[in-house]
Amino acid sequence: MSEPSDAEELAALTTTLKRHLQRRQRAGVGYLAKAAPAPAKTVSPIDQPNKPNVLAGTELDMLGDTQQVFVAESLEDLRAVIGDCQRCKLCSGRTNIVFGIGNPRAKLMFVGEGPGRDEDLQGEPFVGRAGQLLTDIITKGMGLKREDVYICNVVKCRPPENRNPEPDEVAACEPFLKKQIDIVRPEIIVGLGKFAVQTLLNSKVPISKLRGVWASYHGIKLMPTFHPAYLLRNPADKKLVWEDIKQVIKVMRGENA
Ligand code: SF4
DSSP: OOOOOHHHHHHHHHHHHHHHHHHHHHTTOOOOOOSSSOOOOOOOSSOOTTOOOOOOOOGGGGGSTTHHHHHOOSHHHHHHHHSSOOSSGGGGGOSSOOOOEEOTTOSEEEEESOOOHHHHHHTSSSOSHHHHHHHHIIIIITOOOGGGSEEEESSSSOOGGGOOOOHHHHHHHHHHHHHHHHHHOOSEEEEEHHHHHHHHHTOOSOHHHHTTSOEEETTEEEEEEOOHHHHHHOGGGHHHHHHHHHHHHHHHTTOOO
């Protein structure tokens, strides 16, 4: 029997992937958006009931660079796909990729900007002083354990001198965040700080205007609030974050926000 040609192998792979994606679609599992250009996202009140919780995307992704990300079915799969990632220039300065941590079925997800020095060294998000403040918000403020929620960042490698990630770095890393959200499927996302919130909402509106107002990330309730690092510099604004967190607690309890 002759060996299959490259074209036949490609056709077989395409068929397998199509079937896999069709099964996921029938199961209601969302598709991953293309890395660039980012789909338009709008700020809206709490998402409408019955709105499908599906991330935007196209079937063309399955043959693109994000194919492996696209078909990852667990956080472990996704972390394996990221591997020793060199997809953007942030790889050159990192000690560890800071993937994310917490309950893979969490109802509540926190998304920050990117790892700082402590996070880079330990490979875990929000472990420095700002991380301790976030942990206090989760444990003392919300009465949850850190392991009850899921915590990650927009970019997985530390930007030099803690500068903001650049657009090409976000474009390279954003598929991983989208897929993390797709896999965890939280009921609520808390966006921590200007950069994370503006990235999630594809918006340039200042965080001071966005915070405290429910928005929607592909049908998932999104509460924008200040970053804990900002609160370390501006402790007077902790009361504003507490107002935002109280809204999150209400929704988690099934009360109207
Ligand atoms: S920031 Fe993201 S895309 Fe860039 S090297 Fe790290 S893991 Fe890869």
